[in-house]
Amino acid sequence: MEVLLFGIAKDIVGKSSFHLPEEESFPKSVFELKERLKSMFPEFGKLSSLAVAVNSAYAEDAEILKEGDEIAIIPPVSGG
Amino acid sequence: MKDTIIVEIVDTLDTSKVFLELSHPHCGGICVFVGAVREFTDNEEVIALEFETYKSMALLEMGKIAQEAVDTWKLQKVIIRHAVGVKEVEEPVVVVGASSAHRDASFEACRFLIDTLKKRVPIWKKEMFKNKSVWVSAHP
Numbered sequence: 001m002e003v004l005l006f007g008i009a010k011d012i013v014g015k016s017s018f019h020l021p022e023e024e025s026f027p028k029s030v031f032e033l034k035e036r037l038k039s040m041f042p043e044f045g046k047l048s049s050l051a052v053a054v055n056s057a058y059a060e061d062a063e064i065l066k067e068g069d070e071i072a073i074i075p076p077v078s079g080g
Numbered sequence: 081m082k083d084t085i086i087v088e089i090v091d092t093l094d095t096s097k098v099f100l101e102l103s104h105p106h107c108g109g110i111c112v113f114v115g116a117v118r119e120f121t122d123n124e125e126v127i128a129l130e131f132e133t134y135k136s137m138a139l140l141e142m143g144k145i146a147q148e149a150v151d152t153w154k155l156q157k158v159i160i161r162h163a164v165g166v167k168e169v170e171e172p173v174v175v176v177g178a179s180s181a182h183r184d185a186s187f188e189a190c191r192f193l194i195d196t197l198k199k200r201v202p203i204w205k206k207e208m209f210k211n212k213s214v215w216v217s218a219h220p
Binding site for chain 1: 115131132133134136137138140162173174194197198199200201202203204205206215216217218219220
């Protein structure tokens with residue numbers, strides 16, 4: 001699973017996207033993906049908020065991730 | 081006929097054309113808000129701001145926000161245009177605008193457009209100071 005990273009998320013991981021190995025522990029939902037990220041990179045737990053976008057739209061925690069989805073980590077936005 | 085809704089992410093923001101883009105024979109009110117780079121944050125000198133975006137999603141969110149404004153205030157036209165890249169003090173970084181028959185609608189819509197953009201659109205701003213740089217709003 002390829003995950004796109006932006007803003008501070010890119011700095012935390014050290015690259016603009018990363019690959020989660022697709023094995024048994026593959027995160028099945030947005031919630032599981034967030035939990036996995038926080039355990040891999042504790043800095044994610046310190047952010048003001050952490051959202052996930054699936055196919056360019058904000059996704060609820062319960063949303064199930066499917067193969068081929070475009071997944072992006074959305075740290076606190078600060079446009080304007 | 082020009083588009084009712086214009087949403088764009090650009091490298092360089094041209095604020096001079098927005099009036100013509102919003103002008104319409106049925107509109108007596110045109111309101112525009114421009115956000116620019118401020119020199120100081122908490123008394124600390126800002127050298128520049130750097131903006132990055134998740135462009136495909138940002139354009140979709142900007143389109144949704146613009147449509148919500150059109151539906152709520154019966155606007156003739158709406159523009160949301162945001163710059164990305166490194167911007168120096170006084171440079172414009174965002175323009176939102178609306179045109180309507182009477183001024184109240186476009187004033188209220190502009191406030192909604194910029195406030196909602198700040199909450200929802202995936203654009204990130206890094207403040208660059210002399211000795212450090214900080215992603216704005218990242219931490220509580």
